[in-house]
Amino acid sequence: MVNIIWVTLFVIGLVFAGINGTMDKVNEAIFQGAKEAVAICIGLISVLTFWLGLMKIAEKAGLLKGLSRLLQPIARRLFPDIPKDHPAMGYILSNMSANMFGLGNAATPMGIKAMEELKRLNGGKDEASRSMITLLAINTASITLIPTTVISIRIQYGSVSPTEIVGTTILATACSTMGAILVDRFFYYRRMRKRM
Amino acid sequence: MEWVTTISIWIIPTIIALVLVAGTLKRVPTYETFVEGAKEGVQMSFSIIPYLVGMLVAITVFRESGAMEFFISLMRPMLQAIGIPADIVPLALIRPLSGTGALGMTSDLIATHGPDSFIGRLASTMQGSTDTTFYVLTVYFGAVGIRKMGDALKVGLLADIIGVLASIIIVSLIFL
Numbered sequence: 001m002v003n004i005i006w007v008t009l010f011v012i013g014l015v016f017a018g019i020n021g022t023m024d025k026v027n028e029a030i031f032q033g034a035k036e037a038v039a040i041c042i043g044l045i046s047v048l049t050f051w052l053g054l055m056k057i058a059e060k061a062g063l064l065k066g067l068s069r070l071l072q073p074i075a076r077r078l079f080p081d082i083p084k085d086h087p088a089m090g091y092i093l094s095n096m097s098a099n100m101f102g103l104g105n106a107a108t109p110m111g112i113k114a115m116e117e118l119k120r121l122n123g124g125k126d127e128a129s130r131s132m133i134t135l136l137a138i139n140t141a142s143i144t145l146i147p148t149t150v151i152s153i154r155i156q157y158g159s160v161s162p163t164e165i166v167g168t169t170i171l172a173t174a175c176s177t178m179g180a181i182l183v184d185r186f187f188y189y190r191r192m193r194k195r196m
Numbered sequence: 197m198e199w200v201t202t203i204s205i206w207i208i209p210t211i212i213a214l215v216l217v218a219g220t221l222k223r224v225p226t227y228e229t230f231v232e233g234a235k236e237g238v239q240m241s242f243s244i245i246p247y248l249v250g251m252l253v254a255i256t257v258f259r260e261s262g263a264m265e266f267f268i269s270l271m272r273p274m275l276q277a278i279g280i281p282a283d284i285v286p287l288a289l290i291r292p293l294s295g296t297g298a299l300g301m302t303s304d305l306i307a308t309h310g311p312d313s314f315i316g317r318l319a320s321t322m323q324g325s326t327d328t329t330f331y332v333l334t335v336y337f338g339a340v341g342i343r344k345m346g347d348a349l350k351v352g353l354l355a356d357i358i359g360v361l362a363s364i365i366i367v368s369l370i371f372l
Contacts, residue, residue, distance in 0.1 A: 002345055009254040017261035025260045033256030036296070037248040041241050048237035054212060056233025057219040057226050101207055111332075112240060112339040119340045127344040128337065133351060136336060140292075140329040140352035141359060147324030153303050154320060159311035165320040171366045172325035176359030183354045187347040 044108070051109040055094065064090025067097075078138075078181065081121075081131045088117035092135055100145045111139055134184050141180035144173045240339050247338030251330060255293050264290070280364060283315050287322060288360045292353060295328035318367045326359040 017026040058064055068075060068089040075082075075089055082089050091114035098107035114135060122129040128136075147169050154162035219226045258264055272285050280288065287305065291298045302323040309315040329352035337345060 002349070005349070006250065006254050009258040012263050013254070013257035013259075013261040016263035016266065017257075020262045022260065022262050025262075026257050029256040029260035030253055032260075033253035034249050036256070037252040038245060040252075041245045041248055044244065045238060045241040048241050049234045050237070052237035052240070053230035053232075053234030054215055057224055057229045058215045059233075060224040060229055061215065061218040061222040063215060063218050106208070106211075108335065109237065109240075111336055115336050115340045115342070119342065126342055128342050128346040128348050132337075132342065133346055133348045136333060136348045137351045137355055139332050139336070140327050141355040142325065142327035144324050147320070149299070150302070150320045150324045153299075153306055154311040154316075157303075157306050157311045157316075159316075161312065164312075165317055165324065168317070168321045168363070168366050168370055169324040172321050172359060172363040175362035175366070176325055176355055179358030179362070180351065180355035183358075184347075184351045187351055191347065 047105045048109045048112075051106050052113065055091075055110060055113065058094075059087065059090065064094065067093050079131045079134060081129065082118075083121075086117070086121065088114055088121060088131070091117060095135070096138065096143060099139065099143050107139075111135065130188055133187075134181070137180040137184040138177060141176040142173060143177045144169055243341075244335055244338050247334045248331075251334045255330065259294065259297065264293075280360075281315065281318070283309070284318055284322065284364070287319055291322065291326050291360070292329040292356045295331050298323060298328065314367070314371060317371055318363060321367050322360060322363040325363055326356050329353055329356055 013026065017023045055064075064087065065085060068085070071093050072084075075093060076084075079089065079092065082092075091110050095107050095110040095114055098110060115132060118129055118132050118135070119125070121131070146166065150165065150169070151162050154165070216226060219229070268286050268289050271289065272282055275285050275288075276282050283305065287298060287301045290301060302319045305319040306316045309319075311317075311320070329349070333345065333348060333352060337343075337348070
């Protein structure tokens with residue numbers, strides 16, 4: 001699936017550039033894209049290093065366990081495959097809370113850490129497990145309470161009321177999160193039926 | 197307005213203080229534990245590089261060749277027919293592919309239509325309520341070496357569609 005999409009993006013792009021005469025732009029794009037990717041990862045080093053260090057303390061102090069126990073009723077329904085009190089749950093919940101407050105910087109390290117724990121739960125296989133897909137779905141729908149970046153853009157362009165979109169964003173994000181969970185469930189049951 | 201800025205400024209320092217105090221009370225060797233966890237962060241960032249380079253180069257080539265624009269213009273009449281405003285179509289289509297692209301487009305829409313116009317509000321809501329599915333997928337799965345993604349991409353993209361439609365419906369209902 002990924003392989004096909006990846007090659008398709010290239011092939012369509014290259015054919016188009018040939019027809020459109022934008023091959024010079026494509027040459028530029030190859031290096032620009034690679035550079036941007038490395039720049040993002042370099043930017044991630046500082047964030048990942050700091051947050052994973054801090055989260056290790058939180059984990060050892062039992063804070064993650066406390067958080068997951070607090071939200072256990074919801075979390076258990078969302079991720080029925082994860083055993084009770086497993087560290088993965090703590091990271092998943094920290095990831096979700098960080099997303100809610102628009103702390104994308106903090107959300108990514110915790111999401112990755114959660115994935116790592118989920119992979120261990122799945123016997124270290126290179127295949128996405130049910131819980132991994134659910135976590136991913138929730139992250140792509142991005143539950144947000146305070147869309148900080150958007151608010152700052154609105155302030156920049158002189159909005160009379162920069163925060164008036166907070167309400168609509170919360171409603172929209174609630175819809176997309178619920179939608180993501182339902183779609184995820186649908187595909188899970190379809191996989192189960194196929195296997196039988 | 198005030199309270200949102202105040203919350204954003206206080207939230208991270210509060211979390212840090214909470215973790216450090218709790219760690220100290222539980223007699224966790226805080227500094228050593230921090231370094232131990234932080235080391236993983238360094239390795240993780242480097243392990244993401246190949247995945248992100250591969251994906252971003254493909255997406256940038258697709259965008260810069262003019263192919264993305266062509267597909268957007270192709271889909272515009274269809275999406276307009278089901279009530280999606282023409283100006284918002286490019287943003288809706290770019291959002292799952294490119295985070296920086298979408299952010300640039302949102303700023304552009306807000307700049308041209310004004311932050312308090314219908315399009316400005318819609319763009320703001322859409323930007324805030326969806327995420328760059330390809331990036332999330334690449335980074336999260338790349339970092340831990342998941343190769344078989346299963347239904348993850350389909351689920352993520354469908355969630356994006358739901359988010360876009362929900363934004364349009366909700367903003368229309370509230371602000372029109």
